[in-house]
Amino acid sequence: xxxxxxxVASLPTGPRHPLSGTPARQRPSVRRTTTxxxxxxxxxxxxxxxxxxxxxLTKADGTVVVVDExxxxxxxxxxxxxxxxxxxxxxASVASLIGAHTSQGFRxxxxxxxxxxxxxxxxxxxxxxxLPMSALISSYGxxxxxxDDWQIPASSAEGLADLCAGWERGATMLGTLESxxxxxxxxxxxxxxxxxxxxxLAWHDMEPMDPRSVRRRRRLDLTAGEVLLLDVHFRDSHxxxxxxxxxxxxxxxxxxxxxxxxxxxxxxxxxRTLPWPECPRALASAxxxxxxxxxDLSRKVRTxxxxxxxxxxxxxVLRSLxxxxxxxxxxx
Numbered sequence: 001x002x003x004x005x006x007x008v009a010s011l012p013t014g015p016r017h018p019l020s021g022t023p024a025r026q027r028p029s030v031r032r033t034t035t036x037x038x039x040x041x042x043x044x045x046x047x048x049x050x051x052x053x054x055x056x057l058t059k060a061d062g063t064v065v066v067v068d069e070x071x072x073x074x075x076x077x078x079x080x081x082x083x084x085x086x087x088x089x090x091x092a093s094v095a096s097l098i099g100a101h102t103s104q105g106f107r108x109x110x111x112x113x114x115x116x117x118x119x120x121x122x123x124x125x126x127x128x129x130x131l132p133m134s135a136l137i138s139s140y141g142x143x144x145x146x147x148d149d150w151q152i153p154a155s156s157a158e159g160l161a162d163l164c165a166g167w168e169r170g171a172t173m174l175g176t177l178e179s180x181x182x183x184x185x186x187x188x189x190x191x192x193x194x195x196x197x198x199x200x201l202a203w204h205d206m207e208p209m210d211p212r213s214v215r216r217r218r219r220l221d222l223t224a225g226e227v228l229l230l231d232v233h234f235r236d237s238h239x240x241x242x243x244x245x246x247x248x249x250x251x252x253x254x255x256x257x258x259x260x261x262x263x264x265x266x267x268x269x270x271x272r273t274l275p276w277p278e279c280p281r282a283l284a285s286a287x288x289x290x291x292x293x294x295x296d297l298s299r300k301v302r303t304x305x306x307x308x309x310x311x312x313x314x315x316x317v318l319r320s321l322x323x324x325x326x327x328x329x330x331x332x
Contacts, residue, residue, distance in 0.1 A: 034127055069123065218234055233251075261293065
């Protein structure tokens with residue numbers, strides 16, 4: 001073991017209870033599933049992003065209809081700019097993203113170039129909206145492979161201090177960096193299989209994970225009733241050179257919505273797997289979206305959810321709830 005791995009093994013962790021399997025689809029309901037894989041090449045080589053998703057309507061009689069489906073492939077050069085992008089089925093407007101940086105101003109450019117997909121909360125928009133965070137999370141994998149040779153720049157650590165619950169100044173992660181000079185890179189629990197042997201349609205078709213890749217996986221189940229019931233599962237995982245997949249972040253969330261105007265009536269998150277013991281302090285922030293309209297969720301979370309009472313990954317869960325707009329329409 002190296003100095004970094006010995007140190008990380010000695011630190012307290014957040015919850016480590018990842019889900020296993022996927023619940024059965026309700027009748028009637030609509031399920032959105034998405035995955036985005038960030039596959040890193042050797043240093044200096046392009047990174048390839050493979051993403052896919054589907055909205056599946058399950059009717060009261062058990063028959064199914066694919067409401068929306070998309071596959072995306074993106075090549076990102078060594079500077080973080082999009083060199084090529086293609087979709088299946090083809091969407092001409094994605095060409096507007098060529099040359100965009102995956103973190104600097106990307107979502108503004110996405111909203112300008114694919115505005116109809118933003119307002120329609122399509123599968124394509126969800127996949128592309130996940131691109132900046134999947135690129136950021138992928139850096140954890142490359143840092144782990146470099147092991148003790150890699151350290152976070154002091155200026156970067158200072159700039160991220162108090163950004164969210166896990167990055168609290170003086171807490172486990174940054175406190176360890178300050179006291180030891182080693183930036184602790186978390187390793188999560190083994191990732192349980194989420195496939196369902198009883199339901200081949202539980203998830204969309206996806207390619208196997210490659211070693212040296214990070215996957216962001218989402219499931220949103222919307223069920224009809226007096227109120228709309230939403231069950232959400234979110235997982236970030238990493239597959240190392242040894243082909244072992246571990247969970248980095250995982251949340252579940254239960255929410256209800258008014259079926260007429262899609263205003264959030266209730267929202268409660270559960271932390272399944274998080275790296276540090278301070279991270280679950282952000283759970284209460286899920287309740288702050290109560291009373292918001294789904295059309296305003298993305299703006300609200302982007303502009304109002306920051307600091308020690310929040311989590312950047314939980315924020316991404318909350319923003320994804322805008323996807324119930326087309327799901328609710330499919331139920332009617």
